[in-house]
Amino acid sequence: MPHPTLTLAALALAALxxxxxxxEPLTAEQEAEHRALVAKSQSLSQxxxxxxxxxxxxxxxxxxxxxxxxxxxxxxxxxxxxAQGAAFDLxxxxxxxxxxxxxxxxxDLGRPSCDAYTLKVTE
Amino acid sequence: MMPLxxPLxxPxxxPLxxPLxxPxxxPLALALALALxxxxxxxTTQDLEAARLDVKAKESELKxxxxxxxxxxxxxxxxxxxxxxxxLIGPEALTQAIKGMLPYPFEGKELMKGMISGxxxxxxxxxxxxxxxxxxxxxxxxxxxRVKVTVPSQYxxxxxxxxxxxxKKALTGGELDVTVSAYLSPKDGALVLxxxxxxxxxxxxxxxxxxxxxxxxxxxxxxxxxxxxxAPLSASARLLTTPNHLVILPR
Numbered sequence: 001m002p003h004p005t006l007t008l009a010a011l012a013l014a015a016l017x018x019x020x021x022x023x024e025p026l027t028a029e030q031e032a033e034h035r036a037l038v039a040k041s042q043s044l045s046q047x048x049x050x051x052x053x054x055x056x057x058x059x060x061x062x063x064x065x066x067x068x069x070x071x072x073x074x075x076x077x078x079x080x081x082x083a084q085g086a087a088f089d090l091x092x093x094x095x096x097x098x099x100x101x102x103x104x105x106x107x108d109l110g111r112p113s114c115d116a117y118t119l120k121v122t123e
Numbered sequence: 124m125m126p127l128x129x130p131l132x133x134p135x136x137x138p139l140x141x142p143l144x145x146p147x148x149x150p151l152a153l154a155l156a157l158a159l160x161x162x163x164x165x166x167t168t169q170d171l172e173a174a175r176l177d178v179k180a181k182e183s184e185l186k187x188x189x190x191x192x193x194x195x196x197x198x199x200x201x202x203x204x205x206x207x208x209x210x211l212i213g214p215e216a217l218t219q220a221i222k223g224m225l226p227y228p229f230e231g232k233e234l235m236k237g238m239i240s241g242x243x244x245x246x247x248x249x250x251x252x253x254x255x256x257x258x259x260x261x262x263x264x265x266x267x268x269r270v271k272v273t274v275p276s277q278y279x280x281x282x283x284x285x286x287x288x289x290x291k292k293a294l295t296g297g298e299l300d301v302t303v304s305a306y307l308s309p310k311d312g313a314l315v316l317x318x319x320x321x322x323x324x325x326x327x328x329x330x331x332x333x334x335x336x337x338x339x340x341x342x343x344x345x346x347x348x349x350x351x352x353x354a355p356l357s358a359s360a361r362l363l364t365t366p367n368h369l370v371i372l373p374r
Contacts, residue, residue, distance in 0.1 A: 023168030030171055037174035044181040051188045052256065058195040059255035063366035065202045066211075072367040075216045079201075080208030081373055087350070088212065088220070088314075101220040103210070113205070119216040121223025 070111060076103060079114040088119060099123055187306060191256055194361040197372055211368040217259070218251040231270065231294075234343045241270035241294065250300075253364045257305045266296040286332065293325035299340065305369070307362055313349040314362075320345050 026034060066072045076083075083103045103117045200206040226246050231239035243265060250262040272291045274282050300322040308315050320340045329336055359374040 023170075023172070026166045026168065026171060030168070031166060034166055034171050034174055037171075037178050041174065041177050041181055044178065044185055048181065048185045048188055051185070051192055055188060055191055055195070056255045058192070058199075059365060062195065062198055062202070062363075065199065066365055066367050069202050071202065071211065072213075073211060074213050076210070076212040078208070078210045079205070081210055083210050086210070099224055101223060103212075117210075119212060119220040121220055 071114075073109065073116065075106070076117040076119050077109050077114055078103070078117055079109075079111070083115075083117060188256065190361070191363060194363045194372065197361065198363055198365075198370060201372065208373055210371040210373070212371075213368050214251050214253055214259075217369065218248060218261075221248045221251075221261070229344075231267070234339065238273055238275070239271070239294070240273070241267050243267045243294075253366060253369060254302075255364060257362050257364050257369075259303045259305070259364070259369070261301055261303070263299045263301055264297075265299065267294045270294045289327045289329060290332065292327035293329050293336070295326045297323060297325035299323045301345065305362060307360060308349065309359055311349055311351075312357070313351050316348045316350065318345040318348075 063072075071077070084105050086103045088101055088103060099121050101119050101121045104120045105115050106118045107116045108114075109116045197207065198209070201209050225248065226244040228242065228244050231241040231243060234243075244267075245263050245265050247264040248261055249264070250260070252260050254260055270291050272287050272294070274287060299320050301318050301320050304317045304319075306315050306317075307313070320337055323333070323337060323340065325333075325336070357373060361372045361374075363370050363372070
């Protein structure tokens with residue numbers, strides 16, 4: 001037979017973990033709010049999926065257009081902007097190892113108002 | 124790096140690992156069943172709060188996706204008619220910049236004080252690629268030396284010696300697949316990077332502990348990072364990704 005003290009302790013635990021942690025039962029008004037939120041969540045997901053499709057298509061198109069315009073650079077480039085010294089660290093570590101990455105102009109890109117840059121790491 | 128979530132995950136393994144006799148297990152099973160069904164299984168205030176948070180998160184995702192779609196139109200204007208300016212950084216330059224930050228050393232105690240010790244390093248980065256929606260994917264290689272895994276006495280009954288030695292071996296090295304999401308925070312004047320480890324291959328098979336390890340890495344090693352932007356990368360600039368570049372359109 002299960003031990004009575006253990007059984008009582010288990011029921012108390014269930015009451016604490018189960019009922020207590022899941023909150024109070026909803027009122028009719030709150031249930032209506034919950035239904036509306038679930039419907040809104042579904043509609044937001046659908047809307048986002050549609051936009052994401054558009055975004056995925058434009059990702060590829062932009063890449064093709066860059067190639068056609070001779071702008072698919074291996075390093076970095078800036079057009080109509082002076083990006084000299086702009087810091088751009090992409091290493092998302094918890095702490096920085098005392099170094100920084102910044103853009104340095106390295107020459108012409110062979111396209112009007114565009115310069116070639118390198119992303120240089122310095123101490 | 125691995126047993127980061129050990130104290131949290133061990134109680135989950137408790138019903139499977141404890142040598143309970145049937146009569147003693149019965150009250151626990153009853154408690155578990157009651158805990159699972161809650162108070163009759165109806166909706167509670169917690170469900171309502173979860174639904175509110177879910178909608179809030181989806182609204183913010185939608186906002187970010189809409190902004191990315193709008194940015195794409197501005198970029199097409201720039202490419203086809205040279206309207207406005209742009210800074211373009213290719214995957215090769217980004218990879219080199221990350222390599223310049225390596226090796227990145229960290230101590231075992233940074234991952235879990237009192238449980239993991241040793242000298243760890245992220246030593247290389249490869250497979251960098253840009254993804255739609257301001258995301259990038261990369262693989263980081265790490266190694267660990269003088270690795271020690273200490274299981275606190277209260278958990279020793281639930282972790283076999285074999286598991287401890289597998290964890291120790293796993294921590295000596297491996298590869299982590301990481302996806303980084305980037306967005307601009309005008310309020311902070313910063314570029315925000317949110318890395319997430321999506322998969323990992325370790326020097327030893329972690330079996331059922333792999334999920335715990337991945338959770339631990341994401342909680343302790345992959346932190347959201349805010350990078351203060353310097354001119355001309357003002358916080359009102361916009362970001363977008365193409366297969367060839369990370370593009371910043373300054374305002």
